Amino acid sequence: MFRKVLIANRGEIALRVISACKELGIRTVAVYSEADRNSLHVKFADEAICIGPPRSSDSYLNVPAVISAAEIADVDAIHPGYGLLSENANFAEVCRASNIKFIGPPPEVTRMMGEKSTARQTMKKAKVPILPGSDGVIAGADEALEWAKSVGYPVILKAVAGGGGRGMRICRNKDELPGLYNQASQEALNAFGNGDLYMEKFIERPRHIEFQVLADEHGNVMSLGERECSIQRRHQKLIEEAPSLQVSPELRKKLGGVIEKSLKEIGYWNAGTIEFLMDEDGSIYFIEMNTRIQVEHPVTEAITGVDLVKAQLRIASGEKLNSIITEPIVIRGHAIECRINAEHPEKFTPSAGKITAFNVPGGNGIRVDTAQYSEGVVPPYYDSMIAKVIAYGKDREEAMNRMQRALSQFVVQGIHTTIPLHQKIFADADFRKGDFDTKFMERFFEREEARKATERG
Template sequence: MPAIKKILVANRGEIALRIMRTAKEMNIATVAVYSEADRKSPHVRFADESVCIGPAPSSESYLNINNILKVCKDLGVDAVHPGYGFLSENAGFAKKVQEEGLIFIGPSAEAIEIMGSKLAAKQAAGKYNIPMVPGTATAISDREEAKQIALGIGYPILIKASAGGGGKGMRIVETETEFDEQMDRAVSEALSSFNDGAVFIEKYIESPKHIEIQILGDQHGNIIHLFERECSVQRRHQKVIEEAPSISITPGIREEMGRCAIDVAKSCGYYGAGTVEFIMDEKRNFYFLEMNTRLQVEHPVTELITGVDLVKQMIRIAEGHPLALKQEELAINGHAIEVRVYAEDAANNFLPDVGRLNTYVKPSGNGVRIDDGFEQGMEIPIYYDPMIAKLITYGADREEAIQKMIRAIDEYQITGVETTLPFCRFVMKHPEFTSGNFDTNFVNIHFKPRMLNQEIDHESAVLAAFISAQLIKSDKWDNINCKTVGTGAAVSKWKTRRV
């Protein structure tokens, strides 16, 4: 297969920039596509060529396959990288890219299709004796039979959409009397979200850890894993904080999980970068959850502890090169943590926020990485995911990475919209997080919106007291009028009369 000379990145924002930067380092030209809402986005300027592909709604732009393929043809593109989200796990898109004679920087359409269905993925992985959560192996067709299976498994159970993701089409059923109502809701949501009403049931693991394994496979049958990521701090079944390695598993579990992840990849002939997700119960039994057939949002933490550029590896794999990395050559070095900086108000049930980034000043310094796609003065569009940036810190150990993260959060200045930064700081300082004694229920158990207000009020009081003490000590000003504002900063107003 010939070397790739020009890549179209079928995505936006921070992940588009992330891919383009590696492509530039590899002397590969890049093409950005953008919607009318993203005309001023940094990824548009960074690319060698940029083309508007439609109005703001993603259905008319970033999901418009025909427009994207037309740009590929018009600009002589060799390959397409889908990033994550949008078309990244669309088997039809991958197939059309290949039918146009282009290289899809990702797995085969067949692998995407198999792993895109949770039931098909379970059936494929089952051939390799991968541990599975007890439940149904096929979609529910007979509700009464399903109720009997649920009784056999034992409540609580989960009803899950086969085509689901992000918590959609998922319902917890505590007792048999709730079964019909929750089943109807799950099917309805699955139909509206995925146009596929197929659902199945699983035993509900009540206090799980969410652990995932990063894998890389080439087109010659070689597959390796790049260790695990801990992704248990979530809201609405979606990750907010990730780290690598996990504080929760032993070297033996790591090795066994890695072997299972490789087997899952083998079950569908996988190549490219992918992630195999597991849940782990309180007794450290782990079970296959699903496979994400794309680059993950949290891939930077793996890059930092392994020194491997995953995007570069994806491009080389797509060009047909065999993996240059061997499993025995890989090692975990240090610790990395990522927080997702969303335009959301954590004090208001993580409600998405929109507005202008009136202030946007990023932290820097040793061990701090930021992947973002915004600049000061830009608007946060209402049409897309509200993530502003990914803030990642790296240290020699977990404690150092946490302290760097607290420092970086304190340096990060954003005004104009509410963000998840205060919540992420709350997590970093929480004893259950620092001890590693947390699971996917962390937000529900340990976080209440009033806690953020209490922390802000405490910090404001401390700062105001410090300023007052300094002024009294200096005895240089009078007529001081100092008030505390909601951001936690103390703003002083005084008349300039010296005593």
């Protein structure tokens, strides 16, 4: 096992990794920006090193600064968390060259799966079902028109290097395609430095379902079941749960087997997530892979009993999966996660500032992952998520009821949060019935506007 690990991240995921390291007897090194000097991950790590000014580009994304901190602290490994450098193949290569273990997949595989068009073709070769679409990068608007004619409208243009909905456009006819292609390409270029696009058939009312996997460095791969991530706003997840109501035990076993075989073939290791869209008829299609731990990993931990972050550390140290997970995976109960963001719950404008009061809920079946505290400051430079509330119950009904209770007991003063929005969602009849898809929030907001209009008379 590693002697010392540097956590190249911040916030709740940095604390999560520190906790896993402590349980394994590993010393930890936190890196932080000047804006995070008083953050809890700095307080709870064994050592802490400032790596730059507040902006991520000058600190958490500054590869030379992170590597210098790792060398100064004489660490054995670096855990990247999620976001930031977690899927940066170049960073993983620098770690390798510096003789520092990168806790994640090999850079060659990260690069291959990070290029979404390449990932599509890789999964297609491995017999994983994919959406109809282009064979790779589209050369220009004229080629996009040819592919759209072949695939059939509506289609969706996606950035090869994209994420978070940027560089993405839905096109419903040939007249609007050239303009939307140029918009998406320019947006992708601005956001990722790469304007390349590919095309897929657009599903009108899909469900977003993802499978969690673990793979060791000895060729063993294990699927830990799926999560439902359909409750989204502008392609950003709000609520995740496991297991999905739409995935039968038979489909879970079948798809899990296909995923395990495909990842073994490409030489994948450590934690990863395979993301799918499910059509209204139950057909399921691969869309992308995240080669890291996910924000929503706690719901899988809740229903399987597997500590995924400790598993990451043990895999990276050379252990085999069968020594980490000694019993067959059995899914028990139901878990739901709410992402709590520092945003206005209706305007969705950022709400940075000082927290004047902070009380997290507890009790049976409730877990809260956060790095915030009373009198702490939410800086304006980073992602707005300040906490994750996870509710577990013997079934979905109990998990929902526990989440409602937890949200009512979660106190955050001094800034706006999305807690009131989550409370409204959990009171929604369609959500409680499980009648939703990725367009649920659009319909939800329409109903809210109609209700307000009625109240105004």
